[in-house]
Amino acid sequence: MSALDVSVQAQVLNLLLDLQQRLSLTYLFVAHDLSVVKHISDRVAVMYVGQIVELATSAAVFAHPRHPYTAALLRSAPVPDPNATSGDVALAGEVANPADPPRGCYFHPRCPFTTQVCRTERPALREIAAGHLVRCHRAEELTLTGARADADDRSERR
Numbered sequence: 001m002s003a004l005d006v007s008v009q010a011q012v013l014n015l016l017l018d019l020q021q022r023l024s025l026t027y028l029f030v031a032h033d034l035s036v037v038k039h040i041s042d043r044v045a046v047m048y049v050g051q052i053v054e055l056a057t058s059a060a061v062f063a064h065p066r067h068p069y070t071a072a073l074l075r076s077a078p079v080p081d082p083n084a085t086s087g088d089v090a091l092a093g094e095v096a097n098p099a100d101p102p103r104g105c106y107f108h109p110r111c112p113f114t115t116q117v118c119r120t121e122r123p124a125l126r127e128i129a130a131g132h133l134v135r136c137h138r139a140e141e142l143t144l145t146g147a148r149a150d151a152d153d154r155s156e157r158r
């Protein structure tokens, strides 16, 4: 899909949505383009180094992400506004090697909220609200910024 011209992409997406409605289809749609994901998805699973780190409705993931990696992805997505500043949170470090992932949370070498438990214990994928699953030791205590509709307010509070 990413190799297609944007207008052709839109035509293909609209065709998929039309077919979905008419034939009651379910799609498993794998993509990196968050605007496309938001447009087409009812539920979203965010993956990091081969693991699902967050799974929820599209609305919940985009407006109220509960995993730091999801929040970083949302902040880094470009917005169609020539006056908007670029994302301010380029993640430090490299993506972990799936064949030799870090101990504890796979995301801990890059996470701004890492604590000792993150370095030693692998977090389970837990349901922290109805239908909202997160793989993070600190999911309940972190307040993370969602998609950049509020581009000027990207602060995160612990």
Ligand code: SF4
Binding pocket: 067, 068, 069, 105, 106, 107, 108, 109, 111, 112, 113, 114, 115, 118, 123, 135, 136, 137, 138, 139
């Ligand atoms: S478990 Fe710790 S390192 Fe992993 S995402 Fe949560 S806060 Fe960050």
